[in-house]
Amino acid sequence: MTVIDVILPFAVEGSFTYRLPESCEYCPQSGQRVLVPLGKKKIVTGIVESVRESGENEDTNVYREAVRFPEDFPIVTSQQMRLWKWMASYYMCTLGEVMRAALPATLRVDKGLKPRKKSESVVETRLAHPLNEEQLRAKNEIENAWNKTPTVLLFGVTSSGKTEVYIHLAQEQIRQGGKVLYLVPEIALTTQLTDRLRSVFGERLGVYHSRFTDREREEIYKNVLSGHKYDVVIGVRSSLFLPFRNLGLVIVDEEHDTSYKQQDPAPRYHARTTAQMLASLFGAKTLLGTATPAVETYYNALNGKYGLVEMKQRYAGLKLPAIHLLDLQRAYKQKKMEGHFSLPLVVRIQEQLDAGKQVLLFQNRRGYNSYIECPECGYIPKCINCDISLTEHKPVAPDMPSRLVCHYCGYSIPAPAVCPECGKGVPVDRGFGTEKIEEEAQQLFPDARVARMDTDTTHGKDAHEKLIRRFADHEIDILVGTQMITKGLHFKDVSLVAILKADAMLNLPDFRAYERGYQILEQVSGRAGRAGTEGHVILQTSDVENPLFAYLKQHNYEAMYAEQVEQRKAFRYPPFYRLIGLTMRHREQSRLETASRTLQDRLKHVFGARCSAVIVPAVGRVQNLYIRQLTLKIEATASYAKAKEMLAREIEYVKTLPPCKGTLMTLDVDPM
Ligand code: ADP
Ligand code: ZN
Numbered sequence: 001m002t003v004i005d006v007i008l009p010f011a012v013e014g015s016f017t018y019r020l021p022e023s024c025e026y027c028p029q030s031g032q033r034v035l036v037p038l039g040k041k042k043i044v045t046g047i048v049e050s051v052r053e054s055g056e057n058e059d060t061n062v063y064r065e066a067v068r069f070p071e072d073f074p075i076v077t078s079q080q081m082r083l084w085k086w087m088a089s090y091y092m093c094t095l096g097e098v099m100r101a102a103l104p105a106t107l108r109v110d111k112g113l114k115p116r117k118k119s120e121s122v123v124e125t126r127l128a129h130p131l132n133e134e135q136l137r138a139k140n141e142i143e144n145a146w147n148k149t150p151t152v153l154l155f156g157v158t159s160s161g162k163t164e165v166y167i168h169l170a171q172e173q174i175r176q177g178g179k180v181l182y183l184v185p186e187i188a189l190t191t192q193l194t195d196r197l198r199s200v201f202g203e204r205l206g207v208y209h210s211r212f213t214d215r216e217r218e219e220i221y222k223n224v225l226s227g228h229k230y231d232v233v234i235g236v237r238s239s240l241f242l243p244f245r246n247l248g249l250v251i252v253d254e255e256h257d258t259s260y261k262q263q264d265p266a267p268r269y270h271a272r273t274t275a276q277m278l279a280s281l282f283g284a285k286t287l288l289g290t291a292t293p294a295v296e297t298y299y300n301a302l303n304g305k306y307g308l309v310e311m312k313q314r315y316a317g318l319k320l321p322a323i324h325l326l327d328l329q330r331a332y333k334q335k336k337m338e339g340h341f342s343l344p345l346v347v348r349i350q351e352q353l354d355a356g357k358q359v360l361l362f363q364n365r366r367g368y369n370s371y372i373e374c375p376e377c378g379y380i381p382k383c384i385n386c387d388i389s390l391t392e393h394k395p396v397a398p399d400m401p402s403r404l405v406c407h408y409c410g411y412s413i414p415a416p417a418v419c420p421e422c423g424k425g426v427p428v429d430r431g432f433g434t435e436k437i438e439e440e441a442q443q444l445f446p447d448a449r450v451a452r453m454d455t456d457t458t459h460g461k462d463a464h465e466k467l468i469r470r471f472a473d474h475e476i477d478i479l480v481g482t483q484m485i486t487k488g489l490h491f492k493d494v495s496l497v498a499i500l501k502a503d504a505m506l507n508l509p510d511f512r513a514y515e516r517g518y519q520i521l522e523q524v525s526g527r528a529g530r531a532g533t534e535g536h537v538i539l540q541t542s543d544v545e546n547p548l549f550a551y552l553k554q555h556n557y558e559a560m561y562a563e564q565v566e567q568r569k570a571f572r573y574p575p576f577y578r579l580i581g582l583t584m585r586h587r588e589q590s591r592l593e594t595a596s597r598t599l600q601d602r603l604k605h606v607f608g609a610r611c612s613a614v615i616v617p618a619v620g621r622v623q624n625l626y627i628r629q630l631t632l633k634i635e636a637t638a639s640y641a642k643a644k645e646m647l648a649r650e651i652e653y654v655k656t657l658p659p660c661k662g663t664l665m666t667l668d669v670d671p672m
Contacts, residue, residue, distance in 0.1 A: 006046035031074030093266035102241035104217035145307025156311030158526025178248020185257035208235030237271035321535035357495035376425030453481035492531035581671035595660035
């Protein structure tokens with residue numbers, strides 16, 4: 001009897017097998033949608049994984065009958081199916097979880113899809129900018145390198161004109177009949193970039209935004225499935241799930257960016273890794289581009305796993321920005337501070353404003369103050385659901401009180417006028433965020449137009465775009481922002497970038513903190529002096545001796561890398577070891593202790609020193625769930641697949657133990 005194994009969009013293991021509907025007159029194919037009964041009353045939409053003859057000893061009587069097939073053609077291609085399977089296995093999740101991430105929600109409900117008619121493809125060949133000598137050399141080198149390795153790193157300094165090289169490579173690919181996927185980090189998908197690509201590829205460009213509605217996603221999904229609407233799709237990491245045909249090239253722009261890693265929910269995939277797998281399924285090429293490669297990427301490039309092509313010059317002979325350090329400790333001692341601004345910085349900002357230039361102020365934290373504290377009793381207001389202090393946010397209207405907000409769960413209360421603990425002290429600000437900097441900047445430079453860009457000011461659909469446009473049109477003189485202002489933006493009048501407290505992000509307990517600090521600072525610096533005038537960067541720090549700043553001043557990524565790679569080796573981190581993070585959550589602390597200890601003991605037995613001790617993370621409770629973590633470190637030379645298999649077995653076993661019941665476990669392969 002012919003039966004079908006069906007993927008259903010749930011996190012449950014195992015396959016769901018069904019019989020064909022009685023009325024079905026044809027044999028369905030893998031990748032088709034199918035409606036199947038589940039439980040007592042439910043009908044759910046699944047994807048046919050395989051169509052097969054039942055085995056001799058298989059009892060087909062237990063299988064229920066599928067209801068019907070909404071279409072008579074697959075909406076998931078064979079390459080997608082292979083990619084899904086690879087993801088589920090590599091990232092240790094179920095096919096159902098991959099399906100849920102991969103298909104627009106509207107395709108997961110019952111509603112027939114019509115096959116797209118072949119629209120006459122109007123080939124619009126518009127002109128890209130001609131490449132300069134260095135860009136041409138880079139393009140040729142990339143193409144040659146692809147003859148040896150399918151993945152090449154384009155390591156080009158900020159404003160070297162990488163985008164133009166991508167455009168030329170994409171055009172070449174299209175001429176050969178291949179399609180192009182152009183991946184960008186979350187927030188970098190701005191009109192600045194899409195306008196540029198639109199002017200070259202016209203209607204043949206598809207855009208896949210994370211802020212799109214399900215309907216818009218479905219539209220693009222269908223267009224890509226049809227195979228003849230787009231030549232180039234630009235999109236965020238989830239565009240890897242589109243049903244490509246004839247994919248010839250995948251570009252991963254700003255490959256170091258952390259938004260390429262999906263944190264939650266599963267599949268917790270990295271777009272850089274997944275892009276290479278996707279490309280390999282098509283025999284396509286991958287190009288990774290950045291001014292500040294991830295340590296792992298540069299390591300792979302130096303070791304011949306990837307090709308390496310460099311561009312060391314900015315386009316049109318511009319100089320890289322000059323970086324100046326400003327000693328905060330000394331400035332505080334000499335009382336040369338206005339709020340969080342040192343006096344020399346105030347002077348430099350004023351100079352730029354007087355000259356009609358624009359200034360970017362970078363502060364890694366959003367909010368007004370990072371926390372408030374009672375000077376009398378030391379009380380710090382904390383979230384009731386999470387183990388974290390609340391952050392003060394200024395009032396929306398002047399006559400309203402400011403609020404204290406939890407950045408983890410959104411819990412908020414009005415800021416207390418007097419300390420609720422001792423009733424005496426007036427809570428004061430400790431630390432500082434973008435809101436505070438914005439306020440100080442407006443006071444220091446009353447004539448300047450000051451604005452702020454962070455996740456709080458960019459909630460609305462177009463808020464981010466509008467801010468960028470206003471700044472690009474010079475309707476804003478000073479823009480205060482978080483990391484958001486570092487991503488691939490191009491403003492011609494920015495002559496000065498200031499970093500208010502550069503050491504703040506280097507002291508995080510994360511083995512990537514140093515590398516990330518360098519990347520963010522180099523990228524934010526790269527926003528300065530992108531046209532005509534020379535750019536300057538002022539870096540305020542209490543840690544002037546930190547070697548990282550010396551590397552930054554020289555734009556010496558290689559020196560930073562050399563230092564980091566030694567550390568990674570010494571402390572057993574990637575690329576020498578691979579990490580798997582295991583997070584356990586439970587409402588009851590004591591149960592969690594038992595479960596995490598039990599798992600730790602079993603894993604230690606199997607993996608020895610490769611398994612860490614149970615740790616309580618920096619924020620040990622979120623939304624009323626206590627959290628514990630374990631990390632496995634597997635030698636890069638060992639079999640990753642085997643290690644995962646052993647890990648999965650132990651987890652399954654521990655889950656069955658009565659005292660461990662109810663513990664939520666999530667796995668993060670290659671965590672970031
Ligand atoms: P990167 O991505 O390397 O930071 P961009 O691609 O944004 O740099 O290029 C920086 C600036 O130089 C942009 O304004 C871009 O339009 C301009 N540019 C780069 N290459 C060319 C070219 N070949 N012709 C004209 N303008 C170019
Ligand atoms: Zn909270």
